[in-house]
Amino acid sequence: MDQGNTGDGDLFGEEARSVELLWGERAGPSRGPKPGLTLAAITAAAIEIADTEGPAALSMQRVAKTFGFTTMALYRYVPGKRELVALMVDTAIGPPPDLAAVPGGWRPRLAEWAMRFWAALVRHPWATRSTAGHRALGPNELGWMDAGLRALEGTGLTGAERLDTLALVTSYVRGMAQQTVTVAGGPAGTDEHAMAKMIAGLVHRYGDRHPAVTAALAEAAAVPEAQETGLRYGLDRILDGLARLIDSRRHPERS
Amino acid sequence: MDQGNTGDGDLFGEEARSVELLWGERAGPSRGPKPGLTLAAITAAAIEIADTEGPAALSMQRVAKTFGFTTMALYRYVPGKRELVALMVDTAIGPPPDLAAVPGGWRPRLAEWAMRFWAALVRHPWATRSTAGHRALGPNELGWMDAGLRALEGTGLTGAERLDTLALVTSYVRGMAQQTVTVAGGPAGTDEHAMAKMIAGLVHRYGDRHPAVTAALAEAAAVPEAQETGLRYGLDRILDGLARLIDSRRHPERS
DNA sequence: TAGAACTGTGTATAACATAAACCAATTGCT
DNA sequence: AGCAATTGGTTTATGTTATACACAGTTCTA
Secondary structure, eight states: OOOOOOOSSOOOHHHHHHHHHHTTOOOOOOSSSOOSOOHHHHHHHHHHHHHHHOGGGOOHHHHHHHHTOOGGGGGGTOSOHHHHHHHHHHHHHOSOOOOTTOOSSHHHHHHHHHHHHHHHHHHSHHHHHHTSSSOOOOHHHHHHHHHHHHTTTTSOOOHHHHHHHHHHHHHHHHHHHHHHSOOTTSOTTHHHHHHHHHHHHHHHHHGGGOHHHHHHHHHHHHSOOOTTHHHHHHHHHHHHHHHHHHHHHHOGGGO | OOOOOOOSSOOOTHHHHHHHHHTTOOOOOOSSSOOSOOHHHHHHHHHHHHHHHOGGGOOHHHHHHHHTOOGGGGGGTOSOHHHHHHHHHHHHHOSOOOOTTOOSSHHHHHHHHHHHHHHHHHHSHHHHHHTSSSOOOOHHHHHHHHHHHHTTTTSOOOHHHHHHHHHHHHHHHHHHHHHHSOOTTSOTTHHHHHHHHHHHHHHHHHGGGOHHHHHHHHHHHHSOOOTTHHHHHHHHHHHHHHHHHHHHHHOGGGO
């Protein structure tokens, strides 16, 4: 464990390098031969690979080969694979949306935020996979956080509530994106179908043990729903629940 | 791609073996030497390793070593690591809860389900990590699904709505568990703190670019909240939103 | 112009999953 | 009882992975 100095707003060791890269804080070197690569180019190539061939196909060798360089050449730009993935995630998510133009207050604003976040996630399925757990936060991701919290300004919610609200929406959208998303390495879109087929197969065999699943599936099978319908359904429930809280803050007498 | 026969309720290839293992469908062999290991023992050992040393430390060699066996010995019991992980996940989640005794209708029942699911997930942080994406469903996991759907019986929701509702709650709880969870390999409990510290550090440096994050954090910093408060907050919003929908189904005249 | 800093390469290592061949133990069948 | 089929565990081997280290060539600066 390399802790190093843990100053006030300081980051320690491994993470510090990640943050430096993510936030573009490396001093531009002047001496030495011209670099044949760019951080942006490397990141873009890595994203391209992960998008088309799946996250399992992403290796340092694979990325280096697309440039005709040796594997080790990449280590002149990136400290390690972890950091590269962090870069990939933040780049893939992209800059946060500007929701100032969305009319109608917090509700359509937060909804728009959620739908755009979802779109960004399903565009790069591996991002949700790699996002799990503790890792350095990139500027884009922090920007998304800020945009989401901005949608909640003026709602009367406390700071903690606003943060928890964003965690609620984020967790939900991320989770849905994970489930919607493709198989590792396979073409997009297949997964939902395969998953449904597998569940159907299991229910067909062991359905008697799981009556509630069987019943719900049977009833739902009659009316197939569109791709985003499920996401919208949950989002509306969340927004309704939020509306209730926000209204109760504005009209405390109604309880 | 080994598709094989894709019958009606049939599963194909690689997945079929996973399902067989998960659902305990292997014919007990009679001839040959006595097995020195058990699927259950192997799974338990693997879980122990993942729990204490993190998912990164889980390797076939590491598992085999705990029994004093060769790595390859494991392959007599498990087709591969993927299948072992699937077993681990289903075992770690454990049998579904019986919520019949919970009084008060769907709302406390679903809440209880969510809290227990959350508890099961945070007990084994790696489970949420491995659960991502397409994989074989185990009996315990399907049991949890059934228990959750059962809580929604009699609510007047359609089959599709009940499924979407469960997806909503599951996605949220899973997402929260992921964020709450420990660093890979590190001791549990550190993560939340480290994450908060990192965000604080970033805001300290780049806060001016992210006023909403800064404001929310500053406001929230005054009143530190308990571990499960965040989870409960979002859950209550979801339940409120659901209640609105369910009520509107019962009293259609009120809009 | 000499040296320092930097880039890309070649080589090496350790960990990993897993395949194939092999021996020994056990049991069912004859 | 004995043989053959079956299975468990080991040995050995292969291909892939990330990444450390030393070196050669390049370019800027003092």
